[in-house]
Amino acid sequence: MGLVRFAARRLLLALPTLLGLLVVAFVLANYLPGDPLARLLGDVGGSDPVARAAYEKEWGLDAPIYERFWVYLQHLVTGDMGQSTLTRRGVADDLLEFFPATVELALAAIVVAGVLGLVLGSVAAFYHNKWPDLVVRTIALVASGVPVFWLGIIGLQVFYLRFDVLPGPEGRLGRDFEPPTHITGLYTFDALVTGDFGTMWDAMRHLLLPAFVLGSFFLGLLARMTRASMLEVLRAPHLVTARSKGVSARTLLQYHILPNALIPTVTVLGLAIGGLLAGAVLTETVFSWPGIGRYAVDAAKALDYQAILGVTVLIGAVYVITNAVVDIVYAALDPRIRLGE
Amino acid sequence: MSTTPPLTTGAEPATQTPLGVKPIFEVDDLQVEFRTSAGVAKAVNHVGFSVAPGECLAIVGESGSGKTATLLAALRLLPTPPSRTTGGRVLVDGVDLFSLSRKELRDVLGRDISMVFQDSLSAFNPILTIGRQISEGVRRHRGLSKKAARALSIEMLERVGVPDPQQRVDQYPHQLSGGMRQRAMIAMALAGEPKVLIADEPTTALDVTVQAQILELVRSFQDLSIVWVSHDLGVVAGLADRVAVMYAGSIIEQGPVRDIFHDARHPYTRALLGSVPRLRDPERGDLVSIPGLPPSLVDLPPGCPFYARCGVREDRCLSRMPELVDVAPRHQAACFVAADEARTA
Amino acid sequence: MTDMERPGDATDPTSPVALAGPGETMSGAPVTPTFALSKADRGGGGGRLAFNIGVTLVLLWVVIAITIPWWTPFDPVTDQDLQGRLAGPGGEHWFGTDNLGRDVFARVMYGARLSLPIALVTVAVSVAIGCLIGAVAGFLGGIADEVIMRISDIVLSFPAIVLALAIAAALGPSTTNVVISIAAVTWPEYTRLMRGQVLSIRNNLHVLAAQSIGCSRARVFRVHVLPFGLQPILVKATVDLGMVILLAAGLSFIGVGAVPPTPEWGAMVSEAQSRIDSWWLGLFPGLAILSMVLAFNFIGDAMRDRFDPQMRTQRGKGGGAMSRILRRTFLGRAGERAA
């Protein structure tokens, strides 16, 4: 079938991009100024020639860059991404610890942005040029230009300081709560599975504002896109054809309006995943969210190249892969892509 | 019929039953407006016509003369803002479409009357198979099972001359060639066995050979009543029984196809026919190029809309809109001069 | 991803794919005006009004940036007043004072002197590099094209802010390094646009030559083709001015951009973070960023509509931008209408 071949081809195409991503990130990490070794080995070890030499040997730091890259690749496939100078632990371990927090935040943001964006966009289209349309367009407009870090602070001032309905910037859980048993690392999910509803509720309360803030840009984008594609479909000639056949209102909505209007939107939703992971850098800083965004900031400030390299590769890989998956989903939904135009 | 005193509106043809048979499709005094930023455009003004069973009526007229607006409004398919149907009556086999509920309307559309559009690519839903789209209407109207509807779709595709209907039925619109897609659309329109087929420039986008094949195909459905909109007078001459000529939202002449081609009375129709051999648009064979422009639909003059471009105009033409009157048996024109000529002849 | 465009591209009016158009797939003039979307329906908003608001805002900020020393008595850095620190808005200090008793109004207004040049320079650098590389790719074609487009795809798949963050941190916090780090991650989009333009021009050049009677090919190219080719780049650059302001503020917020005591909007919001109960510290610089970004968005959107109002609704009708331009050039308005 067309789709399987398409998917295989698309995933195959992602591979060189992934490799290229690794190469570029690696070269950058190695040529940016600064002496990571000194930081890695600490004040004492950094000036100790023996320690330096030992470390350089293990990672082949005295070798030319392509050999070093080869060494890095070999380590990478065994799950070793090198040492973080900042945490003095394996970068892979750090990422494993911090990534779930970011994933949870990004997923929540997608849900918020997706649901609100689709609903608002559809409402705007159906009340075209009436006041709900105007309201939605204004929201979408502001969302497209609002700095998330600022929105986060304003949100905290309103919902935490002023009305005290949401928790402050204290991370994923309140002081009185213990993280739930680790299953996926997503607190809400783990708490739900283990039946710890108090923790789940607290986790959700902590998630709400950051998720909304992080998702705000995509909320606006989605509302705008949904509105535009909905309007376009509502006036598409094929809709007149469908109506001229006398099909039921339900068929019209279910097979002619919604699928055609939502395909482009679904695409953006998928592409948002990569964008949201990157956007987490700012949001996590505001909310003291212990995810890879904050890790990246700390690592960058400490010139911890190995960690930065790890974060970049991780987010980049997620982005490349979701892109491929989105293309495949798009093809599954739209025969024009799947079967070639 | 020529003894009937002229009526004041275009409603007359509706009372007139060609060949004495009860019409199957009647449009009566239809009025449609578009609200635009420039004002209210009166796109369809008191348009009326009727089609007898098995008859083919062609509607011709320049781009923008209101052909599409008339037909879409008649079937209540025009998006209602920006359009508004301000008056008229439409009967399909005696049923008044404007008095039906939305749901009742859906029972008539696709079953008693169906429509074929010009651009088959945009007229098909791009993400459903041809078969599904053909089945959709008949499953509702005839209560067919999925399987039966599919079988019918294949049969219809075969009847309209789509090769390999078994395969085509599962393909998507973009996988078919233009000519084949147009056939598929005709199959879709005819699957519900309607009594009336409305075709809005169905062959304009096709090349000449394919066009000829499609015409052949349509002619083969003998009991079908057809309203055929076209720019191409050659097509009209070969297909239609009667012709209605539209100008600036009104029918300004209508009559049997021979009368229109050989004995046109309205100056516009005459100019149109005169322009055919010489001023054909080399690309499309459209009817074009009578000097001047049609009036703005936003403020139509009170008099004859053709006045500005008319070669035989008189002062009285400015006073009021000439109504359609009989100028020959079953042949009407909306022109003061033509009416006088007919009376004195 | 060069030979398999992201699905988003087809809907993005600035993308080279949309401009090249799907060819003559829909022959004839398919859709009656009944179904065409009017300008305001296409999500952009009220065209001219938006454009005017955007231009007014930008001009306002430019004037402020230039003249601010003459109409505020306070220096944004040195005028500290520890007695009157963290005073709310009102009286002498319209936007209140900050942690060190500096006038927030002065600091926000002086902020424009930083953000505007940063945005302008960054976008200029990014456009110059991106277009140069894109033109090279388009004209050379073959392997060079393939390699260049691969590399730009790779850079595009980097998380821009993380990459910029790493570069900025490595180079050290300063405004110059903000420019460098943002330009380093934004150039590939211009490369793609430029390459698309070059390709479509190349593909249409022979048509052009055939039709340009008595008109030198170079002149036709310069006068009629090039300006249209540059339009989407101009539109993107305009919108990007806002995006760069946003990104630069974000970097400063994190602490790898402009450093205190520089009156930079992102850095100011960052300072407000530790004084969260003094709402005026963060509110005003944030609004300044917002107004700037929106202004450039407005202008960019309006330009997009103006340059090609039919780009989204009538794609395919006349076979893409190039053939439209050719028609406009050689057949006049009538030719355009006939299409």
Ligand SMILES: Nc1ncnc2c1ncn2[C@@H]1O[C@H](COP(=O)(O)OP(=O)(O)OP(=O)(O)O)[C@@H](O)[C@H]1O
């Ligand atoms: N959505 C709309 N908004 C405003 N005016 C419209 C709209 N749709 C159609 N019109 C106007 O109504 C008039 C009739 O249009 P219509 O499409 O019926 O013409 P037509 O005879 O079918 O032309 P063509 O031969 O080009 O198909 C035209 O003047 C057109 O400008």
Ligand code: SF4
């Ligand atoms: S009514 Fe007068 S203006 Fe109109 S067509 Fe007849 S002669 Fe010409």
Ligand SMILES: [Mg+2]
């Ligand atoms: Mg029409």
